[in-house]
Amino acid sequence: MSPDAPRIGLVEDDPIMGESLVQRLALEGIAVCWWQTGQEAASALPGAHVQAVVCDIRLPDLDGETLFRQVARTPDAPPFLFITGHADIDQAVRLMRSGAADYVTKPFEMADFLVRLGDLMRSRADEHAPALGTSAAMREVERLLRRVARIGSPVLITGETGTGKDVAARFLHAVSDNASKPFMAVNCAAIPADLMESELFGHERGAFTGAVQRHLGYAERAADGVLFLDEIAELRPDLQAKLLRVVENRIFHRLGGEQPLPFRGRLITASSADFPALVQAGRFRQDLYYRINVVTVRMPPLRERPEDVVWLMARFFAALTERMDSSLKGISALAQEAALAHAWPGNVRELHNRMERAVALGLGPWMMPGDLFPEAAGPVAGPGQQIGSLEDARADAEKRHILRALEATGGEVAAAAKLLGIGRTTLWEKMRRLDLGAD
Incomplete structure (x- = not known):
């Protein structure tokens, strides 16, 4: 067998x-x-x-x-x-x-x-099958999200900007029993403060000048699904108080309305803010923080999980080339090495944006480092600096890629060859040439 x-x-x-x-x-x-x-x-x-x-x-x-x-x-x-x-x-x-x-x-x-x-x-x-990443850190995040998907408790997703908090929230909803129900996402930092209450809770006709008809807010449209409040730390204090009542009593009122309405959805929130510091400064209610923080999921920055970089590049490449009908054949090993050497201050969002630009503007047939990092184009060494040949750079990139494949397969050469898309004999020969202990 x-x-x-x-x-x-x-x-x-x-x-x-x-x-x-x-x-x-x-x-x-x-x-x-x-x-x-x-x-x-x-x-x-x-x-x-x-x-x-x-x-x-x-x-x-x-x-x-x-x-x-x-x-x-x-x-x-x-x-x-x-x-x-x-x-x-x-x-x-x-x-x-x-x-x-x-x-x-x-x-x-x-x-x-x-x-x-x-x-x-x-x-x-x-x-x-990995959905969010192949690194141990992201597999643990995924396992936690799958576990909390079975319960209805509020979830707070934290992490730096661009780490994929929105993606994690949508994944949590997708693996829950209510995946077919609505997912209402609200960016609290993007909606003007004077419109936020109306957008969140809705309003009755005549509630204010210009309210010519009843408007259903996100909390009502979420129904039995999810209300996802991204950048929740941006909510002004009076709305924090109203949201607290929603979480505690499961009811809310449309602006200008007297009839209490039931909140039946699940609350998922996200923020890149330092909540303890905000609470201490009086900018975020401590009682609301405790209510939304029943389960905390931290999204690690990309620099803490470099194992995910190449995996994410492959996923983005497949989706982007299909959408843009690109003629690019693939991502070069040199581009992968350049990506692994980058610090990714903008995290996954930066990686996606750079991949999108590279697919759109790359001359092909392979994505190269200059496609990902055009700002680095030009002389790579100043006077007196030594740089290796292009062949040396290719050999170094190939060596690192083979080592990653061997690590992923526990040192099994046959499995690594299959992963790399080459024959076992070819891999042995490359390992011998690159001095990787294949003798």
Whole structure:
């Protein structure tokens, strides 16, 4: 079976059923780690890297529930599909409430079992495909957002300007159960202060000069979805007080209206501000800060996660070349190296803007450092400074790119070659030429 085949764990003490499941799953292209006791599974699961666990509830030592509760405490625990007899259905239901993914009752139809297991594995695979970045920092952010997506508590997303707070808020909404509901985004810094209350809460006809008809605000249009307040620190004090009442009492009034209206949405806020300093200076209400800060998600700046730079470049390149119908073939290794050497003070927003300009204006066929950083064009060395040849620069860029591929694949040359889009022999030869220990 291919080393890339999906893998599950099977915890089943019945040798006949265990062997039958192993053989049937092999026909589906699924590798199986089979353990016949709970203790054996508990010891092996942390390093097994399985996408799901199929587990009998009744085992000779640990029961399935005890095993599940032990594994559930470990980071990145796989989902459990329980096999149960009719006498244990109540226990299976209790396990579902505790976080187990699904259960089937004996005797079960193999077709139904395979459908349920397939759904679990696809869900696991989707969850593990990076959506926000490949770095450990961003994978942790993504895991946190997926967890808080299941609850309705307010979320405050912090981070420097350009780190992707809006993207994180939209991702949180997209992976929630209310993904089909509205997502109303409000930039509190972009709306004039004298219009903010009307835009946020709406107004009745005649509420002020020029209010010729009723206007529904963002809070009302959010309905059962999300009200996202970006740069919330820019709200003036009187609106902070009104927002506090919305968070505490879940009601609001249109400007000029007397009828209280229910706020049914979820509140997500974001800011690059230093809230403790603002609270201490009296510029932001402490009680409101506590209310919106139930769960805090910090977006790390791009300089703290350089592993994401090339990944983001590839995503932006694909989207931009399709939108602009560009003839560019790809991003050169030199452009990648230049991007990795840049400090990115404007974070992801700066990277996107530079990529957009490079795709729009690049002469091709490959994106080069000058396309990304035209301000750096011109002499690169002053009198007396030594610079290497272009061939030296290319070799250095190639060497670093190969090292990143080897690091990403744990040193597996075959896997690194596949990742780089070259043959294994070609990679060996390049490693030998670049003195990367391929002898």
